[in-house]
Amino acid sequence: MRKRKSHNNDMVNENITRLEIIGHIGVEEHILINPPVKYGTNVVSKELAIEILERTVMIGGAAAFGYLTTLELGAQASIFTCVGRNDLFAEKIIRTLNKNLNYSNKYIRKELTNYFLSIWDKNSKQKQLYFHIDSDLSIDDVKNIEKTESDALLLFGLTQPSTTIEILKRYKKFGIPVSFVPNQTIIEYRQDHESILSQIKLLFVNQAEALNFTKTSSIDEAIKVLIRLIHTYPSIAAICVTQGDQCVLLIEQEHSVKKIRLPNRIEFTLGGGDVFASAVTTMFFSGENIEIACHKSTSIINALLETLNPFSSYNPLVLQ
Incomplete structure (x- = not known):
């Protein structure tokens, strides 16, 4: 990973946080x-011509975005994830991540990256995202996890609940x-919400995920359910519900719901929810x-997302 000085070190306090991150990583082609x-004169045979302006390959996946964000904020991070066993991209991913390593990453070898x-x-700066998850951590992979020196775990949703x-x-x-970020797997956890909520400190969901998880049809109804849930599980400090690029709804213990506005949208919003x-x-x-952490995160999210711009010359996750 190309070295670059973090510009956001003042966002964390003097006690350096050591964060362990578990989730997907992979090769991301942009x-x-x-x-x-359209071209051609025959109306029946007109075709579409697409001009490719630029192409880049970087390390993608929620765990990679979380890893970079944590380092940008001046904290320490390590990843526990899986990569391919014999493919070339797996070695490039490991080599790139390890160049900016604070302490040991752990890689489980699977069939493919x-x-x-x-x-x-x-x-329009709009994108179509296609992905294929060939590799994921299994129960056998995590049964041998030993206690680390981490201060906290940032867990992104895996395929198997x-x-x-x-x-x-x-x-x-x-x-x-x-801190749990289920992403689109949230619907898989509806039957196991007690097993999940009784063991987490922070929960991050977007609006669609909140509706799926609470089995409701409106965000107002979903918030009411989430308020009841957070009071049922006092170990949860906060639930954050992101609403696209507009705002974040913050639900805390014994507090009303607070709306935190997001800054103006930037061109590339790759991994915006994961970065936030x-x-x-990291700050919490x-x-x-938690409220100040949310406000600070919204104030720097543009800079963090610009770092992840796949067509930027200084994106440290681009494979060389």
Whole structure:
């Protein structure tokens, strides 16, 4: 990873946080195109011509975005994830991440490295994301996890809820608090919400995930359910519900719901939810008040996301 000085070290306090991160990583290919244009004179046989302007390959996945965000904020981070056993990209991923290593990363070898493809429209900056998760951690992979020196765990959603629950049980036994970002797997945890919520400190969901998790049809109804849940599980410090690029709804113990506005949208919002959750988690476990951590994270999210811009010349996750 190319070395670059963090510009956000003042966002964490003097007690350097050591964060362990568990989740997916993989190879992420980005293609920037001009919008399709029609050519030819025969109306029946007109086709679409796509001009590829730029192509780049970087390390992708929620765990990678969380790792970079934590380092940018001046904290320490390590990843526990899986990569391919024999493919070339796996070795490049490990080599790139280890160049900026604070303490040991752990890699479980699987058959293949996960692959993500993003196609960006130059004019609208909208993207189509395609991904194929070939590798994921299993219960057998996590049963041998030993207690680390980490101050907290940042856990991104895995394919199998049973693996997630096993991880949560082990870290609760270790006395290590957990920040959970289920991403789109939240619907898989509806039947196991007690196993999840009784063992986490922070929960991050977007609006669609909040509706799925609470089995409601409106965000107002979902918030009411989440308020009841957070009061049922006093170990939870806060639940953050992101609403696109507009605002974050913060639910705390014994407090009303607070709306925190997000800054103006930037061109590339790759991994925005993961970056926000990682920044808040890092600050919170460094001793910051959760509301202040949310406000600070929204104030720097543009800079953090610009670092992850796949077409930026200084993105440290781009494979060389």
